[in-house]
Amino acid sequence: MRILHLLESGGLYGAERVVLNLSDAMRAAGRFEPVIGCIVQRPGEPSALYDEARRLGFAAEKVLLRNLLLAVDVPQEARRLRGLGIDLIHSHGYKATVYGSFLRALWPVPITATCHLWFMRPGTPAKMKAMVALELRFYRRFRTVVAVSGEIRQVLVHAGVREDRVRVIPNGIPLDPPLLPAAERERLRASLGVGPEGFLVLNAGRLTAQKDQATLLRAVGGLPATGRPVTCLVAGEGELRESLQSQIVAGGWGDRVRLLGFPRRRAGAAAGGRCVRAAVARRRHADDPAGDGRRRHAHRGHAGGRYPHAGPGRRHGPGRAARRPGRAGRGAAAVARRARTGRPPGRRRPRRGASRAFQ
Template sequence: MRVLHVITGLGIGGAEQQLRLLLRHLPTDHDVVTLTNPGAVAAGIAADGVRVRHLGMTGNRDLAALPRLTGLIGRGRYDLVHTHLYRACVYGRFAARLAGVRAVVATEHSLGARQIEGRPLSAGARALYLAGERLGSATVAVSDTVARRLERWGVRHDRIHVVPNGIEAARFGYDETARRATRERLGLPPDAFVVGGVGRLTRGKRFDTLVRAVADLPGARLLLVGEGPERDALLSVARRRGAADRLVLTGACEDPPSAPSALSLPALLSAMDVFVSPSPDEAFGLAVVEALAAGLPVLHVTCPALHDLPTQAAPGARQISGSVPELTAELRDHQQRFAAGRQERLPAPRAAHHYDIAHSAERLMAVYTIATRGASDRS
């Protein structure tokens, strides 16, 4: 089966890195086209042996990109087009149909309760999304929570398939050697209590609450993995709280890294002692699952990946409201246990193994089979 994956961009982000991981496990002949930003993940996918092409789209209203994408799809003789992220879903569905490809699958990676891909939801965005959705064969939701949101938006239940995000759980096992090396490289004392977070540094992720909470814990360090427009604002909060020297911002982390010298996400998680996800609006919560696979105790405000499973699937995870006083109190308790030598690494819970990327790839192949069979029946 020849499949073309169309994605809005290939900078370092959750959906982008999830696509790279899926491609490693899908038994298809596949190419990738990115509408914009052929960044680090594009280089990683190419290093994995997959052809990546950049469409050179200049903005959301660059309608000249539509015939370019249509021609590319037509020349490639693809059996199926799979789109990822909002802009790619809109343009990719229309282009696939214009090129004569009737099997079109779209994954909705980032539909939150009040935002899509970090932007506020609007009636116009919803109307355009639904107009394109009717041209496709199936819509993939990354969690049951997202599936319910899609239904409320107006997507038919029988067109929605849940294919959860996945991880290679074995890669995230705790590594004492990596912990020491990573802390030394980042200037973190070997005996420091380190709070960690992973994600884009945007206002919606609410990492500012985490900065404020850690600032109130003498001696604690905060290790944030990610890049984004709120970076300077977070540094400013840390300076005002007198904790600038206890905040470490690593920038974005490509995982797995293409450069041998780059820090991997498993190594960074090994350097942490507790993981916090303060975001109140998530589509899945992949970073939480990765942290659990690394054996970390986790505090989270919301995580659909865990909400969709029984509580006992992730005993090391605790849901909190996300207020600064509550977060400070929770972290102080972890810090005290750490100081007393009572905070040990946990075994990877059932939740981490449930979200195995190989299983996700199998479920996605089942969606591909349904989509191509349906396209053949209609032709």
């Protein structure tokens, strides 16, 4: 039985890992053949999930379903996927559920869904509200909907999905990788400033309201100062980083709670070259090696801050400076020439005038 796991992915996060784990279990069972279907908005769009699925030996497809061209893309993809011999669509997320239901209207194939997360906060965009309303309408017609927690199940039932059609399958994390040797663990703890006597709590995930790191921070911050020292490290990025950092400062918890962010790879000058080459090619951003999609420049061997795109009304920016090097100073002109010729910038610190190219 060939099962298409359909989802829109912004990186390798929780839902993506669950899908890969589920696909691995299906393959091991021998009765199912998983296919990872990654919804993309343009041909050739990169997808970390697609690349990881292929690396792990899974069949993977990029499914072109553009938001404004569904009338064109849905019939084409329905015909293409039918030719792949798909026996079941398993959607993950509101967009995959809605678009998968559109595909099914032109291609009679069973469909089911897993609801990984349900969180509508004040200020949610009207487009997302409309998509979630459609998602709920389709869920009411599905024979089975899977929720990854009892809380999500209650939300679905309260929203009108029949109780006997909702199944709970908790998320699972594979523990196949061996634990680090004791010496390596102690080295890592020391590099993070945690002594051998300390109790270390690590939270890894996007900094969003759904993950509720704020409650964890309050719990750790409220522990008594006496007894075994407790340190909480939060690894990840998200829209709540500033809010969480303010919470740490306001509570005076800086000695026991830290936000690590994403690990910064030593991209060096090559990252700056990618950014400038993207600007010369009039692309709005360069691929970010840290994986979070933010526009960056390089400074002295590290990935640095964001850079603005030179758009309408902007006098400065890497794109304009690189395309008009004569107006940006000799240093910026040299950077632009390297970008055009494909030569990576040197390891030396750029001259003063070059900074204009990265403002």
